[in-house]
Every structure is written in structure tokens, then in C-alpha cells.
Amino acid sequence: MSQDHKTHGSSIVLTERGLGQLLTALAPQQTLSKGETKAIIDLDPRVAQYAPRTVINSQGDQNDTTYFVYSGWGCTYVDLPDGSRQIADFQLRGDIIGLRADGATWEESFHAISEMIVLELSTKDINAALGAAPKLAIRFLFALARKSAIRGEHLVNIGRRSASVRLSHLLLELGARLEAVGLAGPEGYDCPLTQHDLADALGLTAIHVNRMLRELRQSDLLSFRNGKVVFPNPEAVASFAHFDGDYL
Amino acid sequence: MSQDHKTHGSSIVLTERGLGQLLTALAPQQTLSKGETKAIIDLDPRVAQYAPRTVINSQGDQNDTTYFVYSGWGCTYVDLPDGSRQIADFQLRGDIIGLRADGATWEESFHAISEMIVLELSTKDINAALGAAPKLAIRFLFALARKSAIRGEHLVNIGRRSASVRLSHLLLELGARLEAVGLAGPEGYDCPLTQHDLADALGLTAIHVNRMLRELRQSDLLSFRNGKVVFPNPEAVASFAHFDGDYL
DNA sequence: CGAACAGTTGAGCGCGTTCAACCATCGTGG
DNA sequence: CCACGATGGTTGAACGCGCTCAACTGTTCG
Structure with missing residues (x-):
């Protein structure tokens, strides 16, 4: 330190x-x-x-x-x-x-x-x-284009989706991105975010994130507890959240 | 045709x-x-x-x-x-x-x-x-970085601001961008958007955009009628909307 | 042991929505 | 020429999603 x-x-x-x-x-x-x-x-x-x-x-x-x-x-x-x-x-x-x-x-x-x-x-x-x-410049250009696409998807998420769908979509996106760098499997991943972090990313309050997480857990779509995100049924959540990782 | x-x-x-x-x-x-x-x-x-x-x-x-x-x-x-x-x-x-x-x-x-x-x-x-x-690649890179910053500001707008502030912020941003290419003065500009377009950009309904426009007009912050956006008091709106064009 | 922080749950409110009319403008065809 | 439909805008009434306020639990760290 x-x-x-x-x-x-x-x-x-x-x-x-x-x-x-x-x-x-x-x-x-x-x-x-x-x-x-x-x-x-x-x-x-x-x-x-x-x-x-x-x-x-x-x-x-x-x-x-x-x-x-x-x-x-x-x-x-x-x-x-x-x-x-x-x-x-x-x-x-x-x-x-x-x-x-x-x-x-x-x-x-x-x-x-x-x-x-x-x-x-x-x-x-x-x-x-x-x-x-120049080759490097192009790589950076594409990395930035990808980041821009992710922001676009976040805009859609915050602007037009309900809280529970929004939340599942973000957790699925993070899962897909982590999987791409070998830090997650399709069934879940370790996640150091607080409910407050999620709220600030989703344009919600931490209290409401909490309620939505409970709802999602109870419907067996996903669970996020003790720093672990788990998708009991990956296809079901993806369909619920309209998640399609092509933009990543 | x-x-x-x-x-x-x-x-x-x-x-x-x-x-x-x-x-x-x-x-x-x-x-x-x-x-x-x-x-x-x-x-x-x-x-x-x-x-x-x-x-x-x-x-x-x-x-x-x-x-x-x-x-x-x-x-x-x-x-x-x-x-x-x-x-x-x-x-x-x-x-x-x-x-x-x-x-x-x-x-x-x-x-x-x-x-x-x-x-x-x-x-x-x-x-x-x-x-x-390579020079061109760098220019594109920066153009994309600017677009990315604009998306970031849109995220803030949709995620964390009230409808009327959101609306004013967007109209101010568009004004600033148009001004940069010589298509607007500080007092206003021609705008072909419908209230429905604005709603879809802001994550609102067209009906609510309509009400917010009336509110803003009545408080003399801005008016948008007949394809013209007018800022009667540019400083007042900018302050109301927390608009700072540095990201553009 | 106590403070700080994250999470949990309940009650009630309000912003923005939905549903429903209605008006104004404009381009089109009978 | 006017009737008509289409499009965009305007307003009212009521609902509901997500927020606010408040209280409480669990865990970690000093």
C-alpha cells in the first residue's frame, strides 16, 4: 500500500x-x-x-x-x-x-x-x-469502435428497457466480455460490483436493484450473491433480457 | 426522387x-x-x-x-x-x-x-x-473518440437527469454541434426533429416531451415550435440543464 | 465492541407512462 | 374545390414503475 x-x-x-x-x-x-x-x-x-x-x-x-x-x-x-x-x-x-x-x-x-x-x-x-x-492506429480505432457499440447498447438498455431486463442485460454483457478474456464460463462469474455500482450503471437506485435481483433470483433467471453471478439457465436469461452479444 | x-x-x-x-x-x-x-x-x-x-x-x-x-x-x-x-x-x-x-x-x-x-x-x-x-487513421480515431464522449454524455442524460433537464440538455448539445459547423447561432437553430424523435433519443414518450416543451417555453428557458429552437436566454438554459459543451 | 459499509425489506409518493380524445396542417384524389 | 386521410402536436385522467424515506440485519475491520 x-x-x-x-x-x-x-x-x-x-x-x-x-x-x-x-x-x-x-x-x-x-x-x-x-x-x-x-x-x-x-x-x-x-x-x-x-x-x-x-x-x-x-x-x-x-x-x-x-x-x-x-x-x-x-x-x-x-x-x-x-x-x-x-x-x-x-x-x-x-x-x-x-x-x-x-x-x-x-x-x-x-x-x-x-x-x-x-x-x-x-x-x-x-x-x-x-x-x-498505422496498423496499431487501426487496432485502436477498432477497439474504440467496439467501446462505442457497447455504449450504444447501454443507451438502449437505460433508455428503453425495464429495470429487471436492464439488470439482466448488463450482467449478461459483463459475462460475455469476461468470457472473451477467459475470466468466465457461460454459467457465471466472480463479480466485485456492489448493488450501488450496478444502480449507477443502470440509472436506478441501489434499493431497486436489490429488489430486482431478488425477483430474478426467485424466477431462477440469475443469482448475484456474495460476489458471484450465476446463470442457472443461460438461454432463459438471454431470451428474457433480449441479449445478443454480437455487438461485443 | x-x-x-x-x-x-x-x-x-x-x-x-x-x-x-x-x-x-x-x-x-x-x-x-x-x-x-x-x-x-x-x-x-x-x-x-x-x-x-x-x-x-x-x-x-x-x-x-x-x-x-x-x-x-x-x-x-x-x-x-x-x-x-x-x-x-x-x-x-x-x-x-x-x-x-x-x-x-x-x-x-x-x-x-x-x-x-x-x-x-x-x-x-x-x-x-x-x-x-496513418494521419488519417488518427483523425478518424479522434472523431470516434468525440462520438464516444457524446454517447457518454447521452448516458448521463438519460440515466440521471429529469425529463425537462434532459430535453434542454439535448437541444443545447445539438445547438452547440450545429454552431461548430456554422449552422446555428447561440440564440437558436432550425430543427427538423419531431417530438417523437426527441422522445426516442431521450428515453421518454412523445407525450411527455410535449408537456416538458410547454413547461420550458412557459419558463422562458427555450422554445421549440414550427421547426425552430430558440433560446431566449442562453445562459439561463445552460445553467438549468447543467450544460457544458467541453465534451464536444 | 463499535463504526462503517453493503444488503434487505416495508410504506407511500411522484414522475413519467398509458389510454383516450381532439386539433392543426398538409398533400391528395374525387 | 373541397373532402379526406395521414401526420404531428396538444391536453386530460388515471395508473404504475421506480423513487424516497426509514428502519433493520449482517459482515468486516479497527
Whole structure:
């Protein structure tokens, strides 16, 4: 527990070889070529570890950092003047956070939910490197397009679906994303989220999330207790939630 | 009035010089260099015109097209099994739609609200060209990052704000985006949206949008009648809606 | 042992919905 | 030319989903 993990995380020193291994694990959707891996390593990324429930980057910070998630759960969100919070997306292994135009402001905060290990790179350096590594730029483009599709699905979810469907859909999405990086099976997964986190992602209150979870449990659609999400009947929930993972 | 404008639009033939002019108008946020413009022209884009209220691209279509908006208003949305609709974003002059990984499916529909003129390019061709034109790839990356930020703000809007604030926020956002491309002043703009469109973007019903518009009009915050949005007191609405255009 | 935090359950309220009319405008065809 | 249907907008009444307020339980950590 470093003295400054709240804003900077504790730094971990890795050999170049270790970094390469991290990176191969970082691109689950699309394997990086050797050249691409090298392009990132040349940027001299910092590997940082953050304790659970710490802020990694706060909205409005003039912070020039882009993050790659190696392990743990995080979320990007915005705090509102009235004290409420909206989570835009959860950040899991392999996700990229904060990629943007050099100089553009970053209007969301980034928070570690469980303990996280992330790669930190200078956004400016990345932008410079992308010019020389077009293949890498395209990969980032597609990663961003995927993230954008996920946000689109969240919009549909919050805008047009009932609370119980909304909740099941999100838990199914997280399951599918975790499965893609080998952290879940079709029957369930470990989930460090609180009911409050879920509420903030779904535009609900924690109290109502609680009631919906009970309802879903009682209808044998899914159960979320003690940090474990379980789908007793995967087809049944998917159909109930109108979940189709093609957008992922 | 082509016989097939419903799915394909009527094609317009332009000289290379005309295309160049179109493109300079297309990148309002960031001026394209000559080389970049040429890279796009080399892709042999098709200029198409769509009648108001026609579908340009339907969700699930195996369509390999990326669109650039030259003029008019459109929206990307998804239709749900129960007949409701969620608009993810409105598409205005200069916006890019449908950029994605080669082969990735496109889970949203694209609809012309007013008459639209758009550039159509093969996504595959774009992907190929980006490899050779890294600068262009970075521009697209940033355009996408901006779109992603807009979606994030829409999530906040739908998830955590009351109907009247939500509505004002969206109308302010559209105003700011139009202003950036020279189609609006701070005091208002022409808007071809129906109350139903607004409802579908905001996760509300058209009936409630109607009531909120009346409320906002009566409190002198904004008026939207006969296709014109007017802000009698721009500072007052912005403060009421907690609108800060930095994310745009 | 007590404080802090997450989860649980109940009662009642209110925002936004649904259902139902009705009006205004516009393009069309008899 | 006017009748007509279609579309978008407007208003009222009542319902209900999800919220607020409040109390209580369970667990973890100092």
C-alpha cells in the first residue's frame, strides 16, 4: 500500500520481456503482432497497481494518460452536481481507457473497483507513435469502435428497457466480455460490483436493484450473491433480457 | 426522387474538384490536409442523396458502407422487439457513421430525418487506406473518440437527469454541434426533429416531451415550435440543464 | 465492541407512462 | 374545390414503475 496510490498508484517495475507478456494478454479480441507490441514497449509504459475503490483519474484532471487494463475491474463514470453518479462503462482486462486527441479534455473519471493492474502511457506519446505505426492506429480505432457499440447498447438498455431486463442485460454483457478474456464460463462469474455500482450503471437506485435481483433470483433467471453471478439457465436469461452479444 | 432512394439513395455525380470541396466542409472540427483529402478521394466515394424519413442502412444489413454526412439531419438508432426505438445519436454535417472493423457487424440503423447528402465509402477500402495514411487513421480515431464522449454524455442524460433537464440538455448539445459547423447561432437553430424523435433519443414518450416543451417555453428557458429552437436566454438554459459543451 | 459499509425489506409518493380524445396542417384524389 | 386521410402536436385522467424515506440485519475491520 503505497503512500500515494490514491492518485498515482504504486509503480511496478517490469523487464521488457515481462511487458511483452503483459501486452499479449492485453489484446484478447485481436492479437498484436510483434511489431505492434514493440511499438508499445518503446513508449516506455508504466505498470501501476491500484487498491480497490480508489480513483485512478478524476474528471477534469489535466492528465495526459491513456490506460490499458491488465487485471481487475474498473469503471469510467461522471459525478453530477447533485451527488449522483452515472457509470458509462465497466473496464475489464484488455480494455483501453482515455484514448483521445492530444490536448482534448477528459470529462470522465476512472475508478478501480477491485484491485487493478494497468499500463499507463502518455497520450501524447501514443498519438505520436500511431503516426509511425498505422496498423496499431487501426487496432485502436477498432477497439474504440467496439467501446462505442457497447455504449450504444447501454443507451438502449437505460433508455428503453425495464429495470429487471436492464439488470439482466448488463450482467449478461459483463459475462460475455469476461468470457472473451477467459475470466468466465457461460454459467457465471466472480463479480466485485456492489448493488450501488450496478444502480449507477443502470440509472436506478441501489434499493431497486436489490429488489430486482431478488425477483430474478426467485424466477431462477440469475443469482448475484456474495460476489458471484450465476446463470442457472443461460438461454432463459438471454431470451428474457433480449441479449445478443454480437455487438461485443 | 429516384425509384430506389429508400435503400440506396439517388446517386450524384461530382467532379474530383467538387469532392474536394465537399471534404473540406466535412471535417469542421479538424481541417484535413491536402494529402488526407486526396487519400479519401482516391477511395472513389459515392455521393448519395436521401429523401427525408428514409432508411439509409438497416440494423443487421450486411452492408459494408461507412458514411460521411455532408448536409441534413440523420440519426443512428436501434429498433426493439416491442416496437420502441432508441436513438443513440443524431448525425449532423461532418459526422462519420459506421466506421468499424472490417467484417464486424453493424448493430444500429441509420435514418435520414431531413433530406441528407452523404458520402458513402466501402469500409473495407477505408480500412485498407488507413494503413497507408496513418494521419488519417488518427483523425478518424479522434472523431470516434468525440462520438464516444457524446454517447457518454447521452448516458448521463438519460440515466440521471429529469425529463425537462434532459430535453434542454439535448437541444443545447445539438445547438452547440450545429454552431461548430456554422449552422446555428447561440440564440437558436432550425430543427427538423419531431417530438417523437426527441422522445426516442431521450428515453421518454412523445407525450411527455410535449408537456416538458410547454413547461420550458412557459419558463422562458427555450422554445421549440414550427421547426425552430430558440433560446431566449442562453445562459439561463445552460445553467438549468447543467450544460457544458467541453465534451464536444 | 463499535463504526462503517453493503444488503434487505416495508410504506407511500411522484414522475413519467398509458389510454383516450381532439386539433392543426398538409398533400391528395374525387 | 373541397373532402379526406395521414401526420404531428396538444391536453386530460388515471395508473404504475421506480423513487424516497426509514428502519433493520449482517459482515468486516479497527
